[in-house]
Amino acid sequence: MMPVGPLTQTHREQRLERMIDRLPPRAARAMRWLRRPQARLARLLAGGALVIGGCLAILPIFGLWMLPLGLILLCQDVPPLQRGLDLVLDRIEARHPDWIYGKGAPRS
Numbered sequence: 001m002m003p004v005g006p007l008t009q010t011h012r013e014q015r016l017e018r019m020i021d022r023l024p025p026r027a028a029r030a031m032r033w034l035r036r037p038q039a040r041l042a043r044l045l046a047g048g049a050l051v052i053g054g055c056l057a058i059l060p061i062f063g064l065w066m067l068p069l070g071l072i073l074l075c076q077d078v079p080p081l082q083r084g085l086d087l088v089l090d091r092i093e094a095r096h097p098d099w100i101y102g103k104g105a106p107r108s
Helices: 006-021 025-035 037-055 066-075 079-095 097-101
Strands: none
Touching (some): 025 037, 037 066, 066 079
16 A cells, blocks of 8 residues: 655655646646645636536537546545545556656656
8 A cells, every 4th residue: 555645745746747747838827826725716616617527528518538637636625536646646657657757758
């Protein structure tokens, strides 16, 4: 079982920041703004709206891409979801390291 604490949180933050760095500039600015501690209410509302939108993926405007983005936003404020985020980030790091580290990242 993976240790839970400051080390895990720091590693999670580093991986998320690297993934945010790979987003288009406008999307990266929005994610960084939403991840600020002062934006808790906006983060919870945006995360909830994205999860609901992801569940409505059968409609033309919505899509499944909204679900993971909403869950990432909610993970910051809902501690039980943080363990799930760590597992997802571990899987991404193992199977698709270029999503976090860029092209040419070493594969495990």
